[in-house]
Amino acid sequence: MNVDTDPEADTDPGVDTATPTDLLDAHPETAYFWGRVVGDGEATARGVAVRTTDEAAAGRLAAIAGSEDVDHRTTERQYAHDTSITRSEDRYTVRVHGPIGDRAAAALGLPLEGDAGGYRLDVLAEYDRHLVRGLLEGCGTVCFKSAAGTVGISFVHDDRTALERIAGLLDSAGVDAPGGDISETSSGGYWFGLDDEAAPAFGEWVYSGTDEGTRDPALFAPSRRRKLRRSIEEAEGY
Numbered sequence: 001m002n003v004d005t006d007p008e009a010d011t012d013p014g015v016d017t018a019t020p021t022d023l024l025d026a027h028p029e030t031a032y033f034w035g036r037v038v039g040d041g042e043a044t045a046r047g048v049a050v051r052t053t054d055e056a057a058a059g060r061l062a063a064i065a066g067s068e069d070v071d072h073r074t075t076e077r078q079y080a081h082d083t084s085i086t087r088s089e090d091r092y093t094v095r096v097h098g099p100i101g102d103r104a105a106a107a108l109g110l111p112l113e114g115d116a117g118g119y120r121l122d123v124l125a126e127y128d129r130h131l132v133r134g135l136l137e138g139c140g141t142v143c144f145k146s147a148a149g150t151v152g153i154s155f156v157h158d159d160r161t162a163l164e165r166i167a168g169l170l171d172s173a174g175v176d177a178p179g180g181d182i183s184e185t186s187s188g189g190y191w192f193g194l195d196d197e198a199a200p201a202f203g204e205w206v207y208s209g210t211d212e213g214t215r216d217p218a219l220f221a222p223s224r225r226r227k228l229r230r231s232i233e234e235a236e237g238y
Helices: 028-040 055-065 100-108 121-139 160-172 196-206 222-236
Strands: 002-004 041-044 047-052 069-079 082-097 140-145 150-157 190-193
Touching: 028 041, 028 047, 028 055, 028 100, 028 121, 041 100, 047 055, 047 100, 047 121, 055 069, 055 082, 055 222, 100 121, 121 140, 121 150, 121 160, 121 196, 140 222, 150 160, 150 196, 150 222, 160 190, 196 222
Parallel strands: none
Antiparallel strands: 002 140, 041 047, 047 082, 069 082, 140 150, 150 190
Protein backbone atom coordinates (compact mmCIF):
# COMPACT_ATOMS: atom_id res chain seq x y z
CA MET A 1 0.00 0.00 0.00
CA ASN A 2 1.36 3.40 -0.94
CA VAL A 3 0.27 5.99 1.60
CA ASP A 4 0.56 9.78 1.42
CA THR A 5 -0.54 11.60 4.53
CA ASP A 6 0.53 14.95 3.38
CA PRO A 7 -4.42 14.25 0.96
CA GLU A 8 -12.57 19.38 -15.27
CA ALA A 9 -13.70 22.66 -15.29
CA ASP A 10 -15.57 24.22 -12.40
CA THR A 11 -19.06 24.97 -13.58
CA ASP A 12 -20.22 26.77 -10.44
CA PRO A 13 -21.71 30.05 -11.67
CA GLY A 14 -20.48 33.35 -10.38
CA VAL A 15 -17.49 32.09 -8.38
CA ASP A 16 -15.20 35.02 -7.63
CA THR A 17 -11.64 34.01 -6.77
CA ALA A 18 -10.21 37.48 -6.12
CA THR A 19 -8.46 37.54 -2.75
CA PRO A 20 -11.03 38.53 -0.08
CA THR A 21 -10.41 41.58 2.09
CA ASP A 22 -11.59 39.80 5.25
CA LEU A 23 -10.51 36.25 6.07
CA LEU A 24 -13.87 35.58 7.70
CA ASP A 25 -15.97 36.49 4.67
CA ALA A 26 -17.50 33.47 2.92
CA HIS A 27 -15.43 33.05 -0.24
CA PRO A 28 -13.72 30.21 -2.16
CA GLU A 29 -10.29 31.26 -0.89
CA THR A 30 -11.35 31.61 2.74
CA ALA A 31 -13.19 28.27 2.59
CA TYR A 32 -10.00 26.60 1.36
CA PHE A 33 -7.87 28.47 3.91
CA TRP A 34 -10.00 27.58 6.93
CA GLY A 35 -10.34 23.99 5.75
CA ARG A 36 -6.54 23.80 5.88
CA VAL A 37 -6.50 25.41 9.34
CA VAL A 38 -9.06 22.95 10.71
CA GLY A 39 -7.13 20.07 9.16
CA ASP A 40 -3.63 21.01 10.32
CA GLY A 41 -3.46 24.33 12.12
CA GLU A 42 -4.65 26.21 15.15
CA ALA A 43 -6.07 29.49 16.36
CA THR A 44 -4.63 31.24 19.41
CA ALA A 45 -5.02 34.62 21.05
CA ARG A 46 -1.91 35.66 19.10
CA GLY A 47 -3.16 34.65 15.67
CA VAL A 48 -3.53 31.62 13.40
CA ALA A 49 -1.05 29.05 12.11
CA VAL A 50 -1.52 26.52 9.33
CA ARG A 51 0.91 23.82 8.16
CA THR A 52 1.56 22.15 4.83
CA THR A 53 4.24 20.03 3.19
CA ASP A 54 3.64 21.63 -0.22
CA GLU A 55 5.58 24.79 -1.12
CA ALA A 56 3.03 25.98 -3.67
CA ALA A 57 0.19 25.57 -1.17
CA ALA A 58 2.19 27.45 1.46
CA GLY A 59 2.62 30.37 -0.91
CA ARG A 60 -1.08 30.43 -1.74
CA LEU A 61 -2.15 30.22 1.90
CA ALA A 62 0.18 33.09 2.75
CA ALA A 63 -1.24 35.15 -0.13
CA ILE A 64 -4.82 34.52 0.98
CA ALA A 65 -3.98 35.58 4.52
CA GLY A 66 -1.82 38.52 3.44
CA SER A 67 1.06 37.12 5.50
CA GLU A 68 4.79 37.09 4.87
CA ASP A 69 5.52 34.87 7.89
CA VAL A 70 6.23 31.46 6.34
CA ASP A 71 8.57 29.17 8.24
CA HIS A 72 10.25 26.41 6.21
CA ARG A 73 11.93 23.48 7.90
CA THR A 74 13.27 20.17 6.61
CA THR A 75 12.95 17.25 8.97
CA GLU A 76 13.95 13.59 8.87
CA ARG A 77 11.13 11.12 9.41
CA GLN A 78 11.42 7.39 10.00
CA TYR A 79 9.68 5.11 7.55
CA ALA A 80 6.78 3.47 9.36
CA HIS A 81 7.56 -0.09 8.22
CA ASP A 82 11.35 0.09 8.64
CA THR A 83 12.67 2.54 11.24
CA SER A 84 16.21 2.14 9.90
CA ILE A 85 15.09 4.11 6.83
CA THR A 86 14.44 7.82 7.03
CA ARG A 87 13.26 10.36 4.51
CA SER A 88 13.41 14.12 4.35
CA GLU A 89 10.19 16.08 4.56
CA ASP A 90 9.67 19.79 3.98
CA ARG A 91 7.28 21.48 6.40
CA TYR A 92 5.92 24.98 5.89
CA THR A 93 4.08 26.92 8.60
CA VAL A 94 2.12 30.03 7.61
CA ARG A 95 1.34 32.38 10.49
CA VAL A 96 -1.15 35.22 10.63
CA HIS A 97 -0.68 37.55 13.59
CA GLY A 98 -3.26 39.65 15.40
CA PRO A 99 -6.86 39.21 16.60
CA ILE A 100 -7.81 36.84 13.76
CA GLY A 101 -7.49 33.87 16.11
CA ASP A 102 -10.10 35.21 18.52
CA ARG A 103 -12.34 36.22 15.62
CA ALA A 104 -12.07 32.80 13.96
CA ALA A 105 -12.91 31.07 17.23
CA ALA A 106 -16.02 33.23 17.59
CA ALA A 107 -17.16 33.03 13.96
CA LEU A 108 -16.18 29.48 13.00
CA GLY A 109 -16.11 27.70 16.35
CA LEU A 110 -12.40 26.87 16.20
CA PRO A 111 -10.76 25.66 19.42
CA LEU A 112 -8.91 28.45 21.23
CA GLU A 113 -6.43 28.26 24.10
CA GLY A 114 -7.59 24.84 25.25
CA ASP A 115 -11.31 25.49 24.84
CA ALA A 116 -13.20 22.88 22.82
CA GLY A 117 -14.31 23.92 19.37
CA GLY A 118 -17.73 23.54 17.82
CA TYR A 119 -16.45 23.81 14.23
CA ARG A 120 -19.29 25.76 12.65
CA LEU A 121 -18.17 24.86 9.14
CA ASP A 122 -21.64 25.44 7.72
CA VAL A 123 -20.71 29.15 7.66
CA LEU A 124 -18.53 28.30 4.65
CA ALA A 125 -20.66 25.50 3.19
CA GLU A 126 -21.64 27.66 0.21
CA TYR A 127 -18.19 26.80 -1.08
CA ASP A 128 -18.23 23.16 0.03
CA ARG A 129 -15.82 21.96 -2.67
CA HIS A 130 -13.10 24.42 -1.61
CA LEU A 131 -13.71 23.75 2.08
CA VAL A 132 -13.56 19.97 1.64
CA ARG A 133 -10.43 20.31 -0.49
CA GLY A 134 -8.73 22.23 2.30
CA LEU A 135 -9.85 19.66 4.86
CA LEU A 136 -8.63 16.78 2.70
CA GLU A 137 -5.23 18.38 2.23
CA GLY A 138 -5.02 19.31 5.90
CA CYS A 139 -6.00 16.02 7.55
CA GLY A 140 -6.75 13.56 4.77
CA THR A 141 -4.84 10.48 3.70
CA VAL A 142 -4.84 8.85 0.27
CA CYS A 143 -3.58 5.38 -0.58
CA PHE A 144 -3.77 2.90 -3.42
CA LYS A 145 -4.81 -0.46 -1.99
CA SER A 146 -2.80 -2.79 -4.17
CA ALA A 147 -4.46 -5.94 -2.81
CA ALA A 148 -7.93 -4.76 -3.77
CA GLY A 149 -7.08 -2.40 -6.62
CA THR A 150 -9.01 0.45 -5.00
CA VAL A 151 -8.28 3.91 -3.62
CA GLY A 152 -8.59 4.57 0.10
CA ILE A 153 -9.43 8.09 1.29
CA SER A 154 -9.59 8.82 5.00
CA PHE A 155 -9.77 11.81 7.32
CA VAL A 156 -7.65 11.72 10.49
CA HIS A 157 -7.77 14.21 13.36
CA ASP A 158 -6.96 14.45 17.06
CA ASP A 159 -10.37 16.02 17.71
CA ARG A 160 -13.37 13.74 17.25
CA THR A 161 -15.70 16.74 16.98
CA ALA A 162 -13.77 18.00 13.96
CA LEU A 163 -14.30 14.65 12.21
CA GLU A 164 -17.99 14.66 13.10
CA ARG A 165 -18.34 18.05 11.42
CA ILE A 166 -16.37 16.89 8.37
CA ALA A 167 -18.58 13.83 8.04
CA GLY A 168 -21.68 16.02 8.27
CA LEU A 169 -20.30 18.36 5.64
CA LEU A 170 -19.69 15.45 3.27
CA ASP A 171 -23.26 14.25 3.79
CA SER A 172 -24.58 17.55 2.44
CA ALA A 173 -21.83 18.30 -0.13
CA GLY A 174 -22.32 18.22 -3.87
CA VAL A 175 -20.90 14.72 -4.23
CA ASP A 176 -21.97 11.26 -3.06
CA ALA A 177 -19.24 10.40 -0.53
CA PRO A 178 -20.54 7.86 2.00
CA GLY A 179 -18.17 6.99 4.80
CA GLY A 180 -17.72 4.62 7.72
CA ASP A 181 -17.99 5.22 11.43
CA ILE A 182 -15.42 7.29 13.32
CA SER A 183 -12.89 5.06 15.07
CA GLU A 184 -9.86 5.58 17.30
CA THR A 185 -6.37 5.38 15.84
CA SER A 186 -3.50 3.55 17.50
CA SER A 187 -1.93 6.91 18.38
CA GLY A 188 -4.97 8.18 20.27
CA GLY A 189 -6.61 10.23 17.52
CA TYR A 190 -9.64 9.47 15.37
CA TRP A 191 -10.36 8.63 11.76
CA PHE A 192 -13.03 7.63 9.28
CA GLY A 193 -12.78 6.52 5.68
CA LEU A 194 -14.87 7.01 2.58
CA ASP A 195 -16.30 3.95 0.87
CA ASP A 196 -13.76 2.80 -1.72
CA GLU A 197 -16.40 2.86 -4.46
CA ALA A 198 -16.93 6.58 -3.85
CA ALA A 199 -13.26 7.55 -4.19
CA PRO A 200 -13.06 8.15 -7.99
CA ALA A 201 -16.11 10.44 -8.12
CA PHE A 202 -15.00 12.22 -4.95
CA GLY A 203 -11.51 12.77 -6.35
CA GLU A 204 -12.90 14.23 -9.58
CA TRP A 205 -15.30 16.48 -7.66
CA VAL A 206 -12.91 17.78 -5.01
CA TYR A 207 -10.26 18.90 -7.53
CA SER A 208 -12.67 20.12 -10.18
CA GLY A 209 -11.76 23.65 -11.20
CA THR A 210 -8.05 23.38 -10.37
CA ASP A 211 -6.64 22.78 -13.85
CA GLU A 212 -4.93 25.59 -15.76
CA GLY A 213 -7.38 27.99 -17.31
CA THR A 214 -10.23 27.18 -14.91
CA ARG A 215 -11.81 29.27 -12.20
CA ASP A 216 -9.62 28.61 -9.16
CA PRO A 217 -6.43 26.91 -10.38
CA ALA A 218 -4.32 28.02 -7.39
CA LEU A 219 -6.50 26.75 -4.54
CA PHE A 220 -4.88 23.36 -4.05
CA ALA A 221 -1.63 21.60 -3.17
CA PRO A 222 -0.16 20.16 -6.41
CA SER A 223 1.48 17.22 -4.63
CA ARG A 224 -1.80 16.18 -3.00
CA ARG A 225 -3.80 16.45 -6.21
CA ARG A 226 -1.13 14.50 -8.05
CA LYS A 227 -1.18 11.72 -5.43
CA LEU A 228 -4.96 11.36 -5.54
CA ARG A 229 -5.23 11.42 -9.31
CA ARG A 230 -2.37 8.94 -9.70
CA SER A 231 -3.99 6.58 -7.20
CA ILE A 232 -7.30 6.73 -9.07
CA GLU A 233 -5.51 6.02 -12.37
CA GLU A 234 -3.80 3.02 -10.77
CA ALA A 235 -7.15 1.71 -9.57
CA GLU A 236 -8.76 2.21 -12.97
CA GLY A 237 -5.96 0.29 -14.63
CA TYR A 238 -5.89 -2.50 -12.05
